[in-house]
Amino acid sequence: MGKRDGRRGGVGGVSRSRRLVRALPAVMICVGVAFDVGTPTEVTAVPLFAAASLVAAPFFSLAGTVRVAVAAILVVLAIRLSDGAILRVVSITDLLTLVTVGALAVLINRVVRRGTEQLASARVIAETAMRAVLPKPEDRIGGLLVAARYEAAQADEFVGGDLFAVADTPHGVRLVVGDVRGKGLDAVAAVAVVIGAFREAAEQERSLEGVAQRLERALAREGSRRGGLDSMEGFVTAVLAEIPVGSDTLKVINRGHPEPLVLHPDGVLDVLAPTAPALPLGMGLGTWPDRSDEWTLPAGAMFLAFTDGLSEARDMTGVFYDPADRLRGRLFPGPEELLSALTDDVRLHTGGRSTDDLALLAVARPARGQQERRTTVKIVRRDRE
Template identity: 80%
Template sequence: MGKRDGQRGAAVEGARTRRFVRALPVLMIAAGAVVDLMTAPNVSAIPLFAAAPLIAAPFFSLASTVRTAGAALLVVVVIRAAHGTIGRVAPLTELLTLVTVSALALVINGVVRRGNEQLASARVIAETAMRAVLPTPDDRIGGLLVAARYEAAQADEFVGGDLFAIVDTPFGVRLVVGDVRGKGLEAVGAVAVVIGAFREAAEQESSLEGVAQRLERALAREGVRRGGLDSVEGFVTAVLAEIPAGSDVLRIVNRGHPEPILLHADGRLQVLAPGVPALPIGMGLGVWPDRSDEWTMPAGATLLVFTDGLSEARDARGAFYDPADRLRGRIFPGPEELLSALTDDVRLHTGGRSTDDMALLAVGRPARGQKGPRKTVKIVGRDGG
């Protein structure tokens, strides 16, 4: 209900805004005609007529802007002819002013249209890049059930610094969920560096700590290539996890990231806080060695890893969303159902007003006889677009 209500409210508000903008140039022309007809001939409403094409220019098509300018000119000519003043200097000056403003409106319309075309092209490129960097994971990897989501804060913003990846390696299933500082195509580039380094290191490094250090070095090389990234701009918060095959062991290295949650089949919940807090990747190279923490992940349990777009989502009163509190005691058939319920719940909490992207990755150890449904990963906006 929360998702549908948020989408319905946003759609209604957007429709009202569009109707108002569509009607505004007509209202300006009508108001100008009323003022001119109801007042003395020496009183001019030309500012109202001039405003009509200027308002239409950034929102209407070229043809609609031309029609608006033409309508404003026609009304002014008819009124001046009715007053018998069309041949006088002042009305002619007003008409010249309106023609000039209309020409300026057409120029503005052309600039806006070209800008919109360029922006649309950039968005397509950005979305394509994001989908290439964050490919859809299989629903079963190394015998584990997998579900992933990337949700953009806005329908027209598909690019951010959130990331996830999961691979089956000789050392078990390994995954990373992280958040690169920044937005835009530069953030996508950094995401690509981190995920590329993770996929390579996950196959080669015998320990999860070794994978984390490989990511450190990869990010340091990227900083040198880009002319140097300081400790404020070049960091990545991340959780790396490892689930060895045939074992109920769960290992985690947390580098300054929100704490993952382990949901048990009976509704119990654990917040997996690191034993020793660590700095984000890119800020802790050489400061101390990474140390993984170990937990037990029995059959039927699901690991949930997320970015701060979830844990820092606020409601209308400014209260943060607490995933542990909202999920405690609840039981889900599998990772996909967990993420569906979670994304609906956070929309209900925020009223659809979230301003940060969020990446979610859920990995479940199947209970006996459990099967994983087919699914897809979506990159969507808060209004469902």
Template identity: 75%
Template sequence: MGKRDTGPGGARGGVRARRFVRVLPTAMIAGGALFDVTTPPTFTPVPLFVAAPLIAAPFFSRASTVRTGIASVLVMAVLDLLTRTLREAEPVIELLTVATAGLLALFINGVVRRSNEQLASARVIAETAMRAVLPTPAERIGGLHVAARYEAAQADEYVGGDLFAVADTPYGVRLVVGDVRGKGLDAVAAVAVVIGAFREAAEQERSLEGVAQRLERALAREGTRRGGLDAMEGFITAALAEIPPGAGLVRIVNRGHPEPILLHADGKLDVLTSASPALPLGMDLGVWPDRAEEWPLPAGATLLMFTDGLSEARDAAGAFYDPAARLRGRIFPGPEELLSALTDDVRLHTGGRSTDDMALLAVGRPAEGQPERRRTVKIVGRGPGGPE
């Protein structure tokens, strides 16, 4: 999985590198002129004049590359007129060498521009696909406040295997957060299968255990359609939750996923550890009956579900991020503020160097008499978004 460096040090380093590249062709031409003036005629500055347009080609626009090539030829010609005569063969060959390098730089610039355009088109397609497969849920569902985030490990990466979904059903608000093993288009296909099966099952199945079994069967059908999936390569960890209307509780089925966290209004925190853990979805290693477990969900509490991109985020010393320890004792106005603080804290912990995608889903039960809140949703990173 790719890495990124978006911390303060990495950002400053990137700015310095861009500035250096921006002035390098001009510095090469100026250095070539100075070299020619200060050295004996037997020394030639041609390599510097040749390098200038070639350096500009992959980084500059077409017009800037042309200007750099012309500047190299003109400066070389002026130096030859001042120190030698163009009637000699050697200066003419040097000029032709620099001019050829300028034409080659123009060709390289065209190839790079076409590649960048194709890459940009692929990114748009990937982002559109993820937005369609994984839309951001509405901020208010079934009387609960909802917020979701998807943080990709790489700044230019949209295709990943983390997933979340929320459905308002006759049995209450049902949720799923999962993590497909692997990345790329195969992972997106698995995400689409799980999300589609969840939306259908959440409306039809009377129990949360039934929803989990429907997801299992959907993955089995997908494996058959593909000609068989290796259990060790195609599994999906997932946590499913159900919040019945007016019951003041949450039911959870955990299939090999990081334990959800329940944050209380007074800052206390519970890690919802399952007493009967089960294998991830898609691991056909026998019959493992699902058992939903219940926890109280008092007014003002917030349920936090996440993928291992959060709990396995490491700092420079290799220490894992512990969301329970970092959140214990803290109070947040709502789920959106919780996720904003959490993503900022993870970046601080890792120094901006994440190695895995991260999906976050927070659902808050309003406190007694809490007024309806309106908020402006802050768009963070490149995560999939769009109204559900």
């Protein structure tokens, strides 16, 4: 209930703010009428009427802005007619001011709308490109249960460069979670390079270190082709992992990325801190001597990797979200349930005000009973078919 109420409160706050903004021009006109009627003729409330049109310009439609501007002009005209002061120089000046401000409000409205449409178009293009290069993995790969999420920031202008991929290879299940510096179509292009290089290297390289070096070379080649690192967004933080077939070993290489987690079936949580820090991929500072760390992923445990959109999410007081602290001691039926709970929890923490995209990838080694249940379900479904 708490999570739902938190999300509802965030959405309700936004709705109330929008209603207030939309009501503001009408309120300003009403206050202006009361002020103008209750004061001597020499005192005018024209600034309030003019401000009503300017407030409407960035928030209303073109028709709405025109209606507010015309309403302000007609109200002032009616007041001056009732006062018998319509032919005074001050009254004529006031009306000319309102006409000018109304025309300016219409112009501002068109500029804002055009910019909004261009921004929305750029975001749609980026999101479409992101879906093309970052397809959601299957929910079962190499005997492991897999779930992935890409959450775009609500307040962001463009899709970022968060990425994930999972591959079933002769060497085991290999995966990558990364974050390209930058946003927009250039970041999406860099994601495509990393994902493409990973899928090829995951099949061909005998070691996880070899996969990391292939990604490094792919970014260097693409950066040189485009005329420098800046055009390829500079660098990529990444976690690469390998889960060999028939083994509870988990190999991890961390290249400047947030530390992944392992959630055990008894609620114990491991933070997979690298034994030696390493630079992100693509920094152009020479070949980095990659070395994987080995951990244990027993039956029923889950491996969770994420981007800094999760670990750097802040609440209203500026406190960062700590996934290890929030997940420690909690149990989840599977990776999909883990990611659902995690995304709900981070929304609650931030109040729905995310400022960065985030990617989540969870991989679980099924427990024996879980494996048997899933096999039974598949057999029953086939019998029904």
